[in-house]
Amino acid sequence: MTAQAIKRVFVNPLWLAIPGILFLLVFFVYPVCSLLLLSVTDPDTGQWAVKSYTRILNTDVYLRVLGITFRIAAQTACLSLIIAYPLAYWVASLPERVRNKALLLIIIPFWTSYLVKTFAWMIMLGRMGVINSILIGAELVKEPLPLLHNEFGVLVGMVHTMVPLAVMTMLPVMTSIDRRLISAAQTLGASPSKAFWLVYFKLSLPGVTAGGLLVFISSLGFFIVPAFLGGRQQTMLAQLIITQVSELLNWSFAGALSVMMLVTTLTAVFFYDLIFGISSIAGKEGSESSHSKIRIFGLQILEFISTAANILSQLSRVILGGYVTERLLAVFAWLIIGFLIMPTLLVIPIGFTKSEFLEFPPPGYSLRWFETYFNSALWLTATSRSFIVAFLAACLATAFGAGTALALAKSSSRWAGFIFGFFLAPMIVPRIVIAVGMFYLFARIGLVASNAGLVIGHTVLSLPFTVVTIGAILKTYDMRLDQAASTLGANRVRTLIHITLPVIKGGLIAAFLFAFITSFDELTVAIFISGGLATTLPKQMWDDMILQLNPTLAAVSTVVLIVVTLLLLIAERFRKNTIS
Amino acid sequence: MAIDHQTSVLPPKLRIDGLAKRYGNFTALEPTQLEVHSGEFLTLLGPSGSGKTTLLQLVCGLVDASEGSIFIDGIEQSNVPVHRRDIGLVFQHYALFPHLTVSENIGFPLKMRGVPDSQIKTRVNTALEMVHLGSLANRFPKELSGGQQQRVALARCFVYQPSIILMDEPLGALDKKLRDQMQIEIKRLHRESGATIIYVTHDQEEALALSDRICLMNHARIEQIGTPREIYMNPCSAFAADFIGISNILRGSIQIDQNRNSWLVTSYGRFLLPAGVSKEMVSGAVVVRPEHLTFDATSPNTLRATVRDLVYAGSETRVIATLDDGQDVIVRQPPDIEVPGRGSSITLGWQAERAVVIP
Numbered sequence: 042m043t044a045q046a047i048k049r050v051f052v053n054p055l056w057l058a059i060p061g062i063l064f065l066l067v068f069f070v071y072p073v074c075s076l077l078l079l080s081v082t083d084p085d086t087g088q089w090a091v092k093s094y095t096r097i098l099n100t101d102v103y104l105r106v107l108g109i110t111f112r113i114a115a116q117t118a119c120l121s122l123i124i125a126y127p128l129a130y131w132v133a134s135l136p137e138r139v140r141n142k143a144l145l146l147i148i149i150p151f152w153t154s155y156l157v158k159t160f161a162w163m164i165m166l167g168r169m170g171v172i173n174s175i176l177i178g179a180e181l182v183k184e185p186l187p188l189l190h191n192e193f194g195v196l197v198g199m200v201h202t203m204v205p206l207a208v209m210t211m212l213p214v215m216t217s218i219d220r221r222l223i224s225a226a227q228t229l230g231a232s233p234s235k236a237f238w239l240v241y242f243k244l245s246l247p248g249v250t251a252g253g254l255l256v257f258i259s260s261l262g263f264f265i266v267p268a269f270l271g272g273r274q275q276t277m278l279a280q281l282i283i284t285q286v287s288e289l290l291n292w293s294f295a296g297a298l299s300v301m302m303l304v305t306t307l308t309a310v311f312f313y314d315l316i317f318g319i320s321s322i323a324g325k326e327g328s329e330s331s332h333s334k335i336r337i338f339g340l341q342i343l344e345f346i347s348t349a350a351n352i353l354s355q356l357s358r359v360i361l362g363g364y365v366t367e368r369l370l371a372v373f374a375w376l377i378i379g380f381l382i383m384p385t386l387l388v389i390p391i392g393f394t395k396s397e398f399l400e401f402p403p404p405g406y407s408l409r410w411f412e413t414y415f416n417s418a419l420w421l422t423a424t425s426r427s428f429i430v431a432f433l434a435a436c437l438a439t440a441f442g443a444g445t446a447l448a449l450a451k452s453s454s455r456w457a458g459f460i461f462g463f464f465l466a467p468m469i470v471p472r473i474v475i476a477v478g479m480f481y482l483f484a485r486i487g488l489v490a491s492n493a494g495l496v497i498g499h500t501v502l503s504l505p506f507t508v509v510t511i512g513a514i515l516k517t518y519d520m521r522l523d524q525a526a527s528t529l530g531a532n533r534v535r536t537l538i539h540i541t542l543p544v545i546k547g548g549l550i551a552a553f554l555f556a557f558i559t560s561f562d563e564l565t566v567a568i569f570i571s572g573g574l575a576t577t578l579p580k581q582m583w584d585d586m587i588l589q590l591n592p593t594l595a596a597v598s599t600v601v602l603i604v605v606t607l608l609l610l611i612a613e614r615f616r617k618n619t620i621s
Numbered sequence: 622m623a624i625d626h627q628t629s630v631l632p633p634k635l636r637i638d639g640l641a642k643r644y645g646n647f648t649a650l651e652p653t654q655l656e657v658h659s660g661e662f663l664t665l666l667g668p669s670g671s672g673k674t675t676l677l678q679l680v681c682g683l684v685d686a687s688e689g690s691i692f693i694d695g696i697e698q699s700n701v702p703v704h705r706r707d708i709g710l711v712f713q714h715y716a717l718f719p720h721l722t723v724s725e726n727i728g729f730p731l732k733m734r735g736v737p738d739s740q741i742k743t744r745v746n747t748a749l750e751m752v753h754l755g756s757l758a759n760r761f762p763k764e765l766s767g768g769q770q771q772r773v774a775l776a777r778c779f780v781y782q783p784s785i786i787l788m789d790e791p792l793g794a795l796d797k798k799l800r801d802q803m804q805i806e807i808k809r810l811h812r813e814s815g816a817t818i819i820y821v822t823h824d825q826e827e828a829l830a831l832s833d834r835i836c837l838m839n840h841a842r843i844e845q846i847g848t849p850r851e852i853y854m855n856p857c858s859a860f861a862a863d864f865i866g867i868s869n870i871l872r873g874s875i876q877i878d879q880n881r882n883s884w885l886v887t888s889y890g891r892f893l894l895p896a897g898v899s900k901e902m903v904s905g906a907v908v909v910r911p912e913h914l915t916f917d918a919t920s921p922n923t924l925r926a927t928v929r930d931l932v933y934a935g936s937e938t939r940v941i942a943t944l945d946d947g948q949d950v951i952v953r954q955p956p957d958i959e960v961p962g963r964g965s966s967i968t969l970g971w972q973a974e975r976a977v978v979i980p
Contacts, residue, residue, distance in 0.1 A: 232702075
């Protein structure tokens with residue numbers, strides 16, 4: 042190697058990504074791979090065996106669960122898209138200053154703990170829940186409607202959690218669409234609904250497909266919602282894996298089920314890419330050929346839809362009048378925002394109830410359940426453990442994330458795209474697969490039921506968030522500042538310390554807080570890694586929810602809700618200030 | 622000649638009557654009157670924020686008027702939605718649909734009008750030939766250069782022969798050389814199609830080169846309207862004089878002597894004004910174009926100055942001279958004339974009837 046070549050290797054900015062890469066290799070890639078290996082190993086003899094897979098194939102309950110998982114995920118994805126699209130469209134069409142405020146109404150439910158959201162729906166949908174009480178009170182029904190422990194309950198819960206994700210994925214695509222194209226279409230003779238379908242909708246499709254895919258693969262790994270809102274008929278794959286590991290300790294079989302889940306996810310991604318092209322997720326436009334049959338066919342379908350929509354909108358104008366028709370979208374959007382926020386807000390008054398039961402409205406108010414919470418050593422140690430673990434995990438994830446984001450921003454290497462994808466992988470691979478793999482690894486090196494184990498696990502899961510957040514800030518960072526600093530005599534390290542880091546400080550804080558929240562209400566890893574006395578707040582909530590619903594849970598949920606929302610608002614402020 | 626005869630009988634192509642636009646307390650356009658004749662090329666010229674784009678958007682219906690009305694061929698347009706107004710708009714950044722090919726973009730307005738597919742094909746091809754883009758029919762907009770995209774935008778507008786074509790700074794994003802080329806192109810399209818065109822620009826050279834008439838706008842209202850020659854020769858205000866061409870403006874008070882001649886009294890001296898100055902005017906300014914200033918000390922109006930800079934511009938030489946109080950005047954001389962060197966004191970003169978008096 043020539044001196045120059047050596048120099049080039051050493052000053053390559055990709056070095057900054059090395060710590061993060063090593064961390065992920067050891068605590069993400071290795072555990073997941075060894076879990077996959079485990080699935081083809083005989084648990085008794087240690088030989089190669091496909092016993093677990095034959096068992097899956099020969100027991101139709103597993104295939105049925107796979108089918109249910111697939112069906113519920115697909116239904117969730119479709120419903121979420123249908124609900125999220127008009128909402129995202131409405132938010133995107135708001136003037137920029139109002140848009141950021143409206144966006145908070147979607148970001149807050151996005152980050153609200155799954156457990157709190159699910160708990161809220163249990164209160165809403167139960168036999169004596171809020172909805173049934175209202176319906177019976179208004180004498181609309183005589184018997185309580187069966188809303189919980191069935192497919193309806195699961196879908197409500199799943200869609201409620203996934204709509205914010207769908208909106209957040211579609212929004213960047215929508216806001217980047219040049220609104221003048223709509224004006225152009227109209228001056229060229231297209232009616233408003235034709236202009237929308239033929240131009241805007243077509244251009245927003247990459248966002249729709251990306252949103253659909255993300256919702257679908259996230260739904261595949263769900264277990265909280267089906268466990269509490271569904272019945273036996275809605276058992277999903279992740280629930281089976283949890284049972285195999287924590288109750289039956291059947292590693293090999295849990296591994297095989299995990300492989301099934303991973304393969305399902307990857308297959309979904311593959312077919313999605315084949316049909317829609319996910320390159321759009323990465324923001325790259327697909328290179329369509331102008332004569333491609335699929336393209337022409339797609340345009341014809343849109344043509345058809347637009348004609349139908351045109352008739353529909355004219356009908357609506359005749360029936361409802363122009364005034365109402367023009368406001369339908371805003372009304373719909375506010376209804377959805379209400380659907381996203383109201384159930385969780387309902388938890389707060391119940392936390393202050395004086396009753397023994399989860400009644401709504403509470404018969405009277407008291408602080409007794411908060412007293413129970415603050416006087417219980419179990420809850421308090423769980424809470425403080427969650428704070429400590431979240432703080433440490435956020436520190437680690439921010440450090441690794443900053444290094445990686447800096448490396449990617451400064452590097453023009455062809456590896457950069459690959460490395461970025463690698464860091465996003467913990468978001469794509471189902472959490473349950475990561476968690477089981479980690480459990481298996483930690484069990485052998487004595488990290489189970491330890492804070493260190495939790496911190497490592499949560500760092501892996503929050504890394505994608507920090508890389509994305511810091512990366513987005515660095516995109517707005519003017520790299521010429523670094524060049525200016527070096528012409529003024531600063532070396533690389535001093536440039537980093539005195540120029541780059543202070544300028545992107547807000548982004549680092551935002552990333553830290555996002556990582557903190559991710560860890561603070563993380564349950565999947567905690568279910569396995571935090572055992573016995575070393576439990577975290579979400580794990581303690583999960584245990585309580587399985588055992589017995591009680592108003593203490595509402596009090597705890599209130600605390601979690603407030604902590605997470607506050608941190609989130611602070612994070613958003615830092616993120617925005619840095620960008621502007 | 623037959624056409625000329627018709628225009629005198631028919632209502633104007635576009636008539637704007639008391640049209641105004643306000644956003645809360647902000648006035649984007651004061652009540653405005655304007656008539657555009659069939660086949661005319663009218664330019665809305667003015668600095669940014671002068672209301673020209675607002676006027677354009679009102680005409681095509683993208684913005685609703687606060688008051689006033691718009692007539693196309695004598696028919697009121699207030700209740701006609703954008704897509705039913707027979708208007709073409711060429712956008713500043715082209716607004717080509719990125720998901721459609723060049724020929725699909727051009728065919729779009731025909732398709733919206735329910736033209737049969739077979740006809741669309743031939744008309745699109747004709748339009749493509751018109752802008753010399755026949756070979757690029759199946760490309761996507763992002764595969765074209767800026768100039769080519771602009772041609773597509775023009776073809777997309779001319780293809781359905783709207784009764785009025787509006788152009789919003791269509792050449793703003795192009796470099797100088799391409800802009801000159803496209804100006805010639807637009808002029809040719811106008812001549813060949815006989816379309817009525819309203820063109821928005823802030824570039825006075827472009828306005829002078831293209832227009833039948835220029836509508837000069839400032840502070841949300843029309844400052845002056847007329848042929849390029851009329852505005853250049855007879856600016857109605859300091860703004861008009863300054864915005865179109867280069868002007869030397871000298872301010873002072875107006876006096877009338879016993880011979881009924883008007884004089885402008887300034888700190889640089891007393892200048893004879895052209896005949897016909899209103900008797901009511903007590904103060905004002907005189908506008909002298911750089912090409913009307915000479916080094917002739919025998920002129921009735923003379924001005925003492927010091928040469929500060931010389932700019933050789935090929936077809937002419939510009940002399941920038943400073944008056945006693947620091948104001949600059951600019952003189953244009955043909956390149957073959959010897960000009961005084963930097964720092965030399967000079968006397969400039971002009972013929973009274975060459976100057977224009979403004980308030």
